[in-house]
Amino acid sequence: MPPQKKPDVSGYQAFKKDLAAGTPRKLYVLHGEETYLRDHYLGKLKELLLTGGMGTFNLHELSAKEMSPRALEQAVDCLPMMGERTLVLVTDYDLFKAGEKDREAYCRLFAQLPDYCCVVFVYDLVPYKGDARTKMAAALKEHGTVVHFFRQEQKSLVDWVRRRFRALGKDIDTKLALELLFLCGDLMTNLAGEVEKIGAYAKGERITWEDINAVATPQLDAVVFRMTDAIGEGKFDRALEVLGELYQMQEAPIRILWSLSRQVRQLYSARLAFETGKGAGYVAQLWGLKPYPSEKLMGMARRFSLPWCRRAAVRCGQTDLAMKSTGQDPQGLLTGLVLELAAPA
Numbered sequence: 419m420p421p422q423k424k425p426d427v428s429g430y431q432a433f434k435k436d437l438a439a440g441t442p443r444k445l446y447v448l449h450g451e452e453t454y455l456r457d458h459y460l461g462k463l464k465e466l467l468l469t470g471g472m473g474t475f476n477l478h479e480l481s482a483k484e485m486s487p488r489a490l491e492q493a494v495d496c497l498p499m500m501g502e503r504t505l506v507l508v509t510d511y512d513l514f515k516a517g518e519k520d521r522e523a524y525c526r527l528f529a530q531l532p533d534y535c536c537v538v539f540v541y542d543l544v545p546y547k548g549d550a551r552t553k554m555a556a557a558l559k560e561h562g563t564v565v566h567f568f569r570q571e572q573k574s575l576v577d578w579v580r581r582r583f584r585a586l587g588k589d590i591d592t593k594l595a596l597e598l599l600f601l602c603g604d605l606m607t608n609l610a611g612e613v614e615k616i617g618a619y620a621k622g623e624r625i626t627w628e629d630i631n632a633v634a635t636p637q638l639d640a641v642v643f644r645m646t647d648a649i650g651e652g653k654f655d656r657a658l659e660v661l662g663e664l665y666q667m668q669e670a671p672i673r674i675l676w677s678l679s680r681q682v683r684q685l686y687s688a689r690l691a692f693e694t695g696k697g698a699g700y701v702a703q704l705w706g707l708k709p710y711p712s713e714k715l716m717g718m719a720r721r722f723s724l725p726w727c728r729r730a731a732v733r734c735g736q737t738d739l740a741m742k743s744t745g746q747d748p749q750g751l752l753t754g755l756v757l758e759l760a761a762p763a
Contacts, residue, residue, distance in 0.1 A: 429565040436563075437462050442503075444531040445562030447513075447539045449546035452567040454606035459565075460540070463505070467536055470500040478504065482511040482544070487523035494527065494535050506537045510544040513554055525557040537562075569604050572596070572708040578606065579613060583625060586617035590625040596710045598630055603637045604708065638669060642677040643714070645756070646685070650721035654760040661756050671748035672741060675755075679734035686727040688712075688719035730759055 436442050442463055448456050468476055478493040485508055493506045513524060531537060548555050548564065558564055570578070576595045583590045590598070602612045612634050620629040645660040664674050688701050702712035719727075737755045741748050 426566065427568065429563050430567065432563050433459060433565045437466065440466060442466060442536050443563055444533070444535060445528055445537050445558070447541070447546065447548075447558060447562060447564045448567070449541035449565070450567030452569055452606060453542070454610065455570070456540070456565075456567045460538070463536070463538070467503045467505045468501070473501060475499045476501050476504040478506045480506065480508045480511070482509065485511040487520055487527065490524070490527060490537070494531060494537065498534050503534050503536060506535060508537070508539045510542055511539065512541075512544050512547075513539065513558075514547060514549055514552065521552075521554050525553055528557045528561040531561065570606065572599070572604075572710060575599055575604055575606070575609070579609060582610065582613045583617060586613070588617050588620055588623055588625055594625060594627060594630070597627065598634065599708075600643075600711055600714065601630065601636045601640045602634055603640075638664075638673065638677050639681065642674065642681055643718075646678070646681055647718055649756075649760045650718055657756060657760050658753075661753065665749065671752040675734065675738055675741060675748075675752055678755075679731075679738060682727070682730045682734050684715055685719055685722060686731050688715045689722060689724050689727045692716065692719050693724060733758065 433446065437459060446463075448460060450456065464477070468474065476496075476498050478496060480489055480493060490506070490508070494504075496504055498504045513521070516524065528537075546564075546566075548558070576592055576599070579595045579598060580590055580592075598612065598616075599609070602609060615633045616625060616629050619633045620626070641660060641664060645657050645664075648654070648657040648660060661674075684701070684705055684707075687704060691697070691700050691704075698709065698712040698716045701707065701715060702709055705712070707715070733755060737751055740746060741751050
């Protein structure tokens with residue numbers, strides 16, 4: 419498995435600069451899993467363009483069903499009313515899956531966009547899969563900006579979480595903020611809701627682990643990590659207790675197994691890194707992890723032997739195959755696997 423490449427943030431940085439300067443371009447494509455940032459900056463774009471008493475009249479929205487070269491051309495041709503510019507917002511339309519004639523028509527339109535118009539394609543439920551070899555990709559590169567909203571870096575997220583708590587009159591230290599990210603994931607939309615819940619629950623000004631543990635909703639990977647960590651510490655009853663909690667949460671055994679299998683593979687690679695003198699940075703690059711989760715993974719890897727990691731990876735794969743092909747009870751297969759992994763740890 420080759421190390422993951424660093425994301426290309428050039429489009430994101432260019433979009434932020436355009437908004438800061440108050441000079442949005444004529445064409446943008448907004449996509450990526452960090453929807454909180456996407457909606458935040460799209461809101462700023464609307465504030466810039468939809469000014470004056472007739473601002474809403476200068477917003478033209480098109481859904482995927484309504485979209486066609488003719489529909490887009492008509493929206494672009496609408497002159498601004500009591501304002502300088504219009505905004506054409508197209509949601510969940512896959513430009514690269516349009517017919518050849520339509521793609522050619524869109525490319526011509528992109529080359530002829532008037533200065534008063536800003537066209538924005540938002541990929542929300544539809545994934546953006548740009549093909550750099552196509553004329554469409556060349557047209558978007560020449561006449562517009564493709565903005566990928568990636569998950570944010572660890573330091574930026576910690577600073578953002580602390581600012582959100584301060585806005586609620588609370589304070590959280592850096593270590594606890596990192597634990598919150600590990601527990602609830604690093605997507606800002608979800609984190610915003612978790613911060614609100616924790617802030618409302620906490621009685622004191624300083625957030626504690628008890629506050630987080632009482633009301634935060636953990637992601638599946640964090641709970642499975644807790645179960646695997648319990649095995650590493652020799653707390654087998656605790657590992658089965660965590661598995662029981664997952665069943666009570668009505669998590670499907672196949673989903674739990676998927677998370678456990680991925681974590682075991684990560685643990686295996688972390689143990690190999692430990693054996694060869696490589697550190698948490700190598701594992702983070704290999705799996706695309708942030709520094710704090712990779713450090714926790716390396717810490718857990720020290721408690722497992724290399725043969726155990728190797729056998730665990732094989733048994734997870736065998737259990738996955740059995741769950742999908744034999745018709746045996748998935749919950750029974752998963753419980754048996756956890757018992758087997760716990761015994762020799």
